[in-house]
Amino acid sequence: MEKLFQQIEEHASLYQHWLLSMCNQPSISAQNIGMQEMKELVIQLLEDLGADVEEVVTAGYPIIYGQIDNGSKRTLTFYNHYDVQPPDPLAEWMSDPFKARVENGQIFARGVADNKGNIAARIAAVHAYQKVHGDLPVNVKFIIEGEEEVGSPNLKKFALENPEKLKTDAMIWEGGMRNVHDKRPHISFGVKGICFVELRVRGAAFDLHSSEGAVVENPAWRLVWALSTLKNKHEKILIDGFYDHILELTEKEKAFFQTMDYDEEHTKTHYQIDNFLTGVTGLELKERLTAAPTCTICGLEAGDTGQGAKTVLPSRAKVKIDFRIVPGQTPKMVIDLLRKHLDQHGFRDIEIEQLAGLLPFNSDSENPFVDTVINSMKEVYEEPPIIMRNLAGSSPMEKLLANTEIPAAQIGVANTGSNFHGPNENIYVDDFIKGIKATANVMRHFGDV
Structure with a gap:
């Protein structure tokens, strides 16, 4: 050597x-x-x-x-x-x-x-x-x-x-x-794998004056209501069956977390945040970061977001979401469960398009x-x-x-x-x-x- x-x-x-x-x-x-x-x-x-x-x-x-x-x-x-x-x-x-x-x-x-x-x-x-x-x-x-x-x-x-x-x-x-x-x-x-999707909601044929919001459905609100059913404030993903097929960590894999160096204070200072989600810290933070699935809103779009006031009722709303998935899960599984979840919660009209997927x-x-x-x-x-x-x-x-x-x-x-x-x-x-x-x-x- x-x-x-x-x-x-x-x-x-x-x-x-x-x-x-x-x-x-x-x-x-x-x-x-x-x-x-x-x-x-x-x-x-x-x-x-x-x-x-x-x-x-x-x-x-x-x-x-x-x-x-x-x-x-x-x-x-x-x-x-x-x-x-x-x-x-x-x-x-x-x-x-x-x-x-x-x-x-x-x-x-x-x-x-x-x-x-x-x-x-x-x-x-x-x-x-x-x-x-x-x-x-x-x-x-x-x-x-x-x-x-x-x-x-x-x-x-x-x-x-x-x-x-x-x-x-x-x-x-x-x-x-x-x-x-x-x-x-x-x-x-x-x-981790990834399932990246775009959800789309359609309303009127074109944007309307916001006064019409008293009687015409707002796709932006409908999208917000749908998103609120996906995850709770405790960071649990609420899609039925989402966690069912995840493979359990072995004892050797759990031991790997002990070797991980994650400077929590430096990271919080660098990101300018006070805490990590739900106050997680230590080994649980390391396990969540590398071994737990996620559901992340990456971007939202609806109506007017330019400078100044424009009173508009948007005709379209869309969101991009990525799911980071772990062994036992697949992009197709996530898409199928997401479709079923939205249908069961009264959102059959929301379109789903998969933009990317990796096992x-x-x-x-x-x-x-x-x-x-x-x-x-x-x-x-x-x-x-x-x-x-x-x-x-x-x-x-x-x-x-x-x-x-x-x-x-x-x-x-x-x-x-x-x-x-x-x-x-x-x-x-x-x-x-x-x-x-x-x-x-x-x-x-x-x-x-």
């Missing part, structure tokens, strides 16, 4: 050069800017490792598939994406988002945290291992898509049509992070890969890891891993102040090097399992 880590440190400038080259190449999938050039750059880096590389054609941008098969008993796959978010607002960047800037031990560039830093770290880990040991301890696969930032519309089809390419014993997914304040690394083994995904906490990742991280970082059964947010893990028993872990090179999708996106150089070591160490130990 010492020789491997020494190799990584001695070649840190080379690996940083690879990363800066990727960051200097725009690859904005939403605008088709630089995608071809970025794809070719990634392919070249993989081919330089000796990987067999294939462009898998999709209805959108190609998925890059790379494989290094040395006949090992186990295969480890890396999932990443080579596209990034647009850099707007440009005025808030301290430097050109596509000219990577290294300053005071940090790298600033669009995509450096999400997700090019992790691509470079995984390629570097393979390179370092090859230089020290020759053969890798496991077979390695790379699945690097170009559409994660636009919802991964072709990832599920790739999985269905390419079962051999997806065949693996475990997966390192996209990326993870490290605390800025105490440098503790994060490890997570899944994500939750969680690795089996008893799978040996889980402990392999945890122990590998402990050998690299001096600080104890924060271990999460799953993240509070969602990602397309299920599109690739649904109906498989493939365990997946999220570790990476970002930090809690990386400004994902925002101006001055950044990582620390030290976190990048540590991320290379962690990836190499996971490969080493997984080959021993």
Whole structure:
């Protein structure tokens, strides 16, 4: 292990050069800017490792598939994406988002945290291992898509049509992070799912003078009444059957909450709030954040909300709601229960449109890969890891891993102040090097399992 880590440190400038080259190449999938050039750059880096590389054609941008098969008993796959978010607002960047800037031990560039830093770290880990040991301890696969930032519309089809390419014993997914304040690394083994809907209520054929509100139904009020039936002031979701199929946490998963570092006072100060919902704190807060479903009003629209007074009776009202769902729940289940709930409460006229949906995904906490990742991280970082059964947010893990028993872990090179999708996106150089070591160490130990 010492020789491997020494190799990584001695070649840190080379690996940083690879990363800066990727960051200097725009690859904005939403605008088709630089995608071809970025794809070719990634392919070249993989081919330089000796990987067999294939462009898998999709209805959108190609998925890059790379494989290094040395006949090992186990295969480890890396999932990443080579596209990034647009850099707007440009005025808030301290430097050109596509000219990577290294300053005071940090790298600033669009995509450096999400997700090019992790691509470079995984390629570097393979390179370092090859230089020290020759053969890798496991077979390695790379699945690097170009559409994660636009919802991964072709990832599920790739999985269905390419079962051999997806065949693996475990997966390192996209990326993870490290605390800025105490440098503790994060490890997570899944994500919540999401069911995002829009509810619409229709009234008169067009907006009316508000005096008509004495005799003509107001869609805005009707929508408010419907929303009031979904959740009570104690934060319980009132849709019948909503909680019925949620899988119980195992004792090992409950133990993960003990490792979580959630600075409640700092968070409240940062958000400028007095308390968390229902006064929740401690372990219950951590469990609720990562393991409980939610029902969140994301936006409401009805009538006139412009400056000044406009006495109007709106003809339309709509709301966007997201449900974060957990293992045992599905987007379809939520839609069906929501439709039944609204009908039973006298709101058959309210339309429901599903705008997005992702299944939750969680690795089996008893799978040996889980402990392999945890122990590998402990050998690299001096600080104890924060271990999460799953993240509070969602990602397309299920599109690739649904109906498989493939365990997946999220570790990476970002930090809690990386400004994902925002101006001055950044990582620390030290976190990048540590991320290379962690990836190499996971490969080493997984080959021993």
